Amino acid sequence: MAKPKVATASLAGCFGCHMSILDIDERILKLAELVEFHKSPINDIKKFSERCLVGLIEGGCANDENVHVLQDFRKNCDVLISLGDCATMGGLPAMRNHVPLEECLAEAYLNGPTVHNPTKQIPNDPEIPLLLNKVYPLHEVVKIDLHLPGCPPPADAIWEVLVALLNNKPIDLKYGLLRYD
Amino acid sequence: MSDFTFTIDGVEVPAKRGQTILEAADAAGIYIPRLCWAKDLAPGGHCRVCTVLVNGRPQSACTHPAGPGMVVDHDTAELRAWRKNIVEMLFVEGNHYCMFCEKSGNCELQALGYRMGMTTPKYPYMFPQRTVDATHPDVMVDHNRCIACGRCVRASRDLDGKNVFQFVQRGHHVRVAVNADGGLGRTNLSAADQAAQLCPVGAILIKRVGYAVPVGRRLYDVKPIGSEIEAKRAPAPSGK
Ligand code: SF4
Ligand code: SF4
Ligand code: FES
Secondary structure, X not given: OOOOEXXXXXXXOOOHHHHHHHOOOOHHHHHHHHOEEOOEOOOOEOOOOOOEEEEEEEOEEEEHHHHHHHHHHHHHEEXXXXXXXXXXXXXXXXXXXXXXXXXXXXXHHHHOOOOOOOOXXXXXXXXXXXXXXXXXXXXXXXOOOEEEOOOOOOHHHHHHHHHHHHOOOOOOOOOOXXXXX | OOOEEEEEOOEEEEEOOOOEHHHHHHHOOOOOOOOOOOOOOOXXXXXXXXXXXXOOEEEEOOOOEOOOXXXXXXXXXXXXXXXXXXXXXXXXXXXXXXXXXXXOOOOHHHHHHHHOOOOOOOOOOOOOOOOEEOOOOOEEEEHHHOOXXXXXXXXXXXXXXOOOEEEEOOHHHOEEEEOOOOOHHXXXXXXXXXXXXXXXXXXXXXXXXXXXXXXXXXXOOOOOOOHHHHOOOOOOOOOO
């Protein structure tokens, strides 16, 4: 029987949650026996070619590309997991939600104390993903099956959740593994 | 000595006249979640996290007096869901960035989220515009995290005798304000005041002491909130 597939992505996140995946230490060998990593920054597979059992997404939705990647994951994964505070509530990037987007861009590219931008241009090349008005938690954009908060979520929590899912067991995190910091 | 008994989830609980349901439950080792209640403060009845059913009707356990023969439902699926809903609403209606909050690990709202198994609120985040008042040399108020529990208001008025804090506006717009035009720094609040100490969340913080306790040794790192109350519960008699 083919191994179940796991895909991962980092949207508006810092890769800290991916570091936490790797932080399961030597259990990563066990994980590699149990699952096959499909589309993920870990192996640099860019496109879905097979259906995945689990999709782990770090980071919230800050731009249109984030939304497209997220929708692609939703289409191709049976169980989609919000991994970390940015995915579950927007996280640090969502601090811009308190400032209108126009003001954010003006501060970053025109008025900030360290800005050097003689042409006074705000980047708007079509190649650059378009910023959304706000940063959104993932479940406000697509249906999310499981939320695992934390900044980052503890490696043990990620491990417990994956093992439970792979064995079709209920998820029962012991106290201390569910955390928001 | 107790004056009478009543039941919580079918368990007989002794109570004294004048005790609230919450106080009697505490003494019996039954933890009813609460947020705006604090020992030594008159109960406010603001947050409704302590909601129980008294003879079938919802009441706040922190304000409702215990009565002889009263039948209280507390740990039911319905009540657990109501309470969790309240906690979730408090998370989305403020700006709670636990990852950098000085109160994290010692915060009662966060600890309730943990205890109730909230992975993320089911309601949409509101990301409201709130302000920070850093005008006081030793204490700051970050309204982003205020849950309008009123502890600071009651503590300042009743324990410190100062009336530094007060609620202004109504309903959804209600917020805590300070009793001076130029902000907290213009009041006579001192960092040692109960009003500065009793905030359950990271809305009123003493300056220059943040992050002093390392992760792993903070109040709610190891045991859920309420464990100290539940530890008082007499073990069930054998044979039951
Ligand atoms: S006040 Fe509590 S819930 Fe809010 S950000 Fe701070 S730790 Fe988190
Ligand atoms: S500042 Fe703190 S104590 Fe005062 S109402 Fe807000 S949450 Fe409660
Ligand atoms: S603790 Fe009873 S209403 Fe808040």
